[in-house]
Amino acid sequence: MTSANRTNIQLDNIVKVQKGGTSLTKFIHASDIHLGSHQYRNEDRANDFISAFEEILATSVLHQVDFILLGGDVFTSLEMLPGKLTRVVNLLNNFKNETENRILIVAIEGNHDIRKFSRGQRFKQRGQSWLKLLASLGLIILLDADVELPPDEMFKEYDFKTRKGGKIRIKDVIIYGTRYLGQNPVEYLLKLKDGIEKDDDLFHILLQHFGIKGQMEQVPGVNYRRIQILKNRVNYLALGHFHLQFILDDWIFNPGSSEASCSSDFSFKRGVFLVTITKNDSYTKCVNKIRLTNRTSRWEHIYFKTEFRKKEKMYEYIIQKLKKSFDLDKNLNKKSSNIQTPVLFLVLKGKKPFYRCKIDKKELTQIICENLPVVDVRIYQKFSDFLKTLDTFI
Numbered sequence: 001m002t003s004a005n006r007t008n009i010q011l012d013n014i015v016k017v018q019k020g021g022t023s024l025t026k027f028i029h030a031s032d033i034h035l036g037s038h039q040y041r042n043e044d045r046a047n048d049f050i051s052a053f054e055e056i057l058a059t060s061v062l063h064q065v066d067f068i069l070l071g072g073d074v075f076t077s078l079e080m081l082p083g084k085l086t087r088v089v090n091l092l093n094n095f096k097n098e099t100e101n102r103i104l105i106v107a108i109e110g111n112h113d114i115r116k117f118s119r120g121q122r123f124k125q126r127g128q129s130w131l132k133l134l135a136s137l138g139l140i141i142l143l144d145a146d147v148e149l150p151p152d153e154m155f156k157e158y159d160f161k162t163r164k165g166g167k168i169r170i171k172d173v174i175i176y177g178t179r180y181l182g183q184n185p186v187e188y189l190l191k192l193k194d195g196i197e198k199d200d201d202l203f204h205i206l207l208q209h210f211g212i213k214g215q216m217e218q219v220p221g222v223n224y225r226r227i228q229i230l231k232n233r234v235n236y237l238a239l240g241h242f243h244l245q246f247i248l249d250d251w252i253f254n255p256g257s258s259e260a261s262c263s264s265d266f267s268f269k270r271g272v273f274l275v276t277i278t279k280n281d282s283y284t285k286c287v288n289k290i291r292l293t294n295r296t297s298r299w300e301h302i303y304f305k306t307e308f309r310k311k312e313k314m315y316e317y318i319i320q321k322l323k324k325s326f327d328l329d330k331n332l333n334k335k336s337s338n339i340q341t342p343v344l345f346l347v348l349k350g351k352k353p354f355y356r357c358k359i360d361k362k363e364l365t366q367i368i369c370e371n372l373p374v375v376d377v378r379i380y381q382k383f384s385d386f387l388k389t390l391d392t393f394i
């Protein structure tokens with residue numbers, strides 16, 4: 001289908017619904033893009049996060065949505081290399097020009113947006129973020145209600161001059177948003193509810209950065225029961241924070257991270273939501289899950305039967321084993337590096353190498369990347385000291 005055809009079909013649909021006395025609003029809900037992730041470690045991987053963002057923007061153009069929601073953790077930390085930030089700014093500038101500013105990007109700050117990468121210091125009090133910079137450049141709408149004010153003053157209408165505010169109306173939709181409310185957002189829920197005007201003529205979205213307890217094992221989150229307080233004011237609770245996708249009661253939506261930022265993310269169901277809201281007498285919404293073209297991964301386990309005494313021998317053995325394994329898949333095409341080229345998770349087991357033969361992870365990663373079709377390697381050493389003891393004993 002050509003893009004012209006697609007446009008015609010879309011226009012037909014719009015005309016049809018308008019004749020039926022209904023209106024239509026579409027948006028993309030994405031979260032946890034983690035721009036800047038892996039930037040110090042691996043160039044290909046660092047670019048993956050920008051590519052995922054690019055894909056979200058392209059998807060929103062393809063589906064001709066009215067706006068994009070970003071549920072926080074747009075950046076992975078306050079530390080952002082100039083080259084990467086330039087790419088993000090250029091990307092957003094081009095998007096704004098090409099779409100004639102018709103698709104607004106509405107974002108909130110997540111815990112990572114205000115985090116310093118290296119020493120885990122919290123800069124929350126200082127109120128800085130790259131999202132604030134993007135908002136000041138007019139590239140995004142950053143919703144940042146002042147939760148310390150009384151409920152009726154909290155959500156100020158977004159002001160395009162000062163580029164500040166806590167809510168914005170787009171067509172029949174009103175979006176409310178706050179920054180990351182810390183580990184215990186429950187204390188703010190009642191206030192948020194009171195701050196949201198009850199108006200059945202509008203479709204209400206609340207954009208928040210927190211998880212729901214029980215959706216991810218051993219990760220703290222807000223108790224589902226406590227959220228109910230918001231239900232009669234909010235039609236769509238748009239979340240970010242948990243990297244695993246979930247939908248609860250057709251009311252709470254969490255798309256998951258756009259690209260895998262750690263090993264467990266690779267196994268999670270993740271992506272973005274394409275939401276269509278139709279207004280007749282009341283609102284109906286249709287939510288489509290879209291998966292993004294993400295980096296792939298593969299796990300390999302290598303067992304050391306003997307105690308290696310020379311590093312070169314050990315590396316040679318690892319490469320040989322890996323080549324064999326990759327060959328079996330008829331996948332050995334080292335030169336063509338694309339998004340299908342996986343991140344390798346390598347688990348080394350068996351006899352622990354001689355103490356002088358300590359594995360240099362950086363060195364081994366480089367050797368593997370040079371010899372096999374992988375973009376990055378994570379090495380886990382699970383050697384068994386027990387085997388060594390047993391040997392001496394026997």
Ligand SMILES: [Mn+2]
Nearest residue numbers: 032073112241
């Ligand atoms: Mn995150």
